[in-house]
Amino acid sequence: MKRFLARQVAQLMVGLFGAALFAVALSAVTEPRPRSLPAYLLAVLDRLTHLSHGDLGHSAISGLPVVAELFQHLPPTLLLLAAGAAVALAAGLPIGILFAFGSLRRAAAPIMQIVTATPVFCAGLALAFGASEILHWPVGLASRTGLAASPEEALRLAALPIATVGLAGAAAVQLALRRAATRTAAASFRGGLKRLGLSSVEIEAFYVLPQIFAGLIASAGEIALALVSAAVVAEWVFHRDGAADLFVKSVALADWNMTAVILFAVAALTIVASFLGRVLGFLLVREQMP
Numbered sequence: 001m002k003r004f005l006a007r008q009v010a011q012l013m014v015g016l017f018g019a020a021l022f023a024v025a026l027s028a029v030t031e032p033r034p035r036s037l038p039a040y041l042l043a044v045l046d047r048l049t050h051l052s053h054g055d056l057g058h059s060a061i062s063g064l065p066v067v068a069e070l071f072q073h074l075p076p077t078l079l080l081l082a083a084g085a086a087v088a089l090a091a092g093l094p095i096g097i098l099f100a101f102g103s104l105r106r107a108a109a110p111i112m113q114i115v116t117a118t119p120v121f122c123a124g125l126a127l128a129f130g131a132s133e134i135l136h137w138p139v140g141l142a143s144r145t146g147l148a149a150s151p152e153e154a155l156r157l158a159a160l161p162i163a164t165v166g167l168a169g170a171a172a173v174q175l176a177l178r179r180a181a182t183r184t185a186a187a188s189f190r191g192g193l194k195r196l197g198l199s200s201v202e203i204e205a206f207y208v209l210p211q212i213f214a215g216l217i218a219s220a221g222e223i224a225l226a227l228v229s230a231a232v233v234a235e236w237v238f239h240r241d242g243a244a245d246l247f248v249k250s251v252a253l254a255d256w257n258m259t260a261v262i263l264f265a266v267a268a269l270t271i272v273a274s275f276l277g278r279v280l281g282f283l284l285v286r287e288q289m290p
Contacts, residue, residue: 221274
């Protein structure tokens with residue numbers, strides 16, 4: 001137990017340090033660009049010096065400090081991720097459990113592979129087309145400006161990016177569940193539990209399902225990455241003013257200071273989620289071991 005926790009903490013620290021180092025290296029790619037390796041290394045050292053004093057630089061787009069700019073755009077993205085995660089669990093859990101066992105898993109495998117492989121960008125465009133042409137929802141000027149004439153219209157504007165992120169997260173959730181179910185299907189404890197007099201229903205309910213959910217929790221980093229990646233696409237497609245959309249604009253306009261800070265925030269979120277998922281999943285499996 002202690003070795004496992006020590007290893008996970010070490011991986012967390014190394015991951016955060018690597019993400020921070022990459023962010024510093026990226027922020028050093030400024031205009032005018034260093035024309036030689038020594039000049040670039042000096043730029044990296046200069047960034048590290050400023051960072052040690054708490055100065056992360058300014059945005060080349062707005063001129064504001066990058067931290068202030070990030071905090072201004074981060075709340076809408078966090079709300080989008082939270083709502084998308086709720087949709088992902090609500091849709092992905094029943095689908096993943098339903099298709100995780102026996103013949104249903106084999107029959108649904110081709111369909112689920114097609115759905116999982118569908119690009120988020122295409123899914124977002126399909127949702128926008130259906131909302132505009134079938135439901136007559138506002139996905140034009142109102143979504144580009146973020147303005148809504150009524151609370152109902154505001155909910156409609158928020159529904160499309162949430163659905164896009166939620167569907168991408170649901171695909172990751174059901175994939176993690178099916179992968180955990182596949183590993184559990186070959187577990188050696190089933191025969192021993194049957195010899196002890198437990199029925200198949202009891203084994204599935206009290207031993208197999210907890211291990212499947214532990215596998216889902218252990219995949220928290222993978223699911224978080226799917227949600228964040230979908231948020232980038234959703235905010236760009238539906239013109240939502242959040243940190244993900246700011247990231248796309250920063251890359252397009254070569255605002256490397258802003259890009260580096262956003263990338264570090266995303267990497268830290270994913271690394272921490274992966275760390276917590278692995279630890280909680282390990283503890284759950286450890287408690288449920290027969």
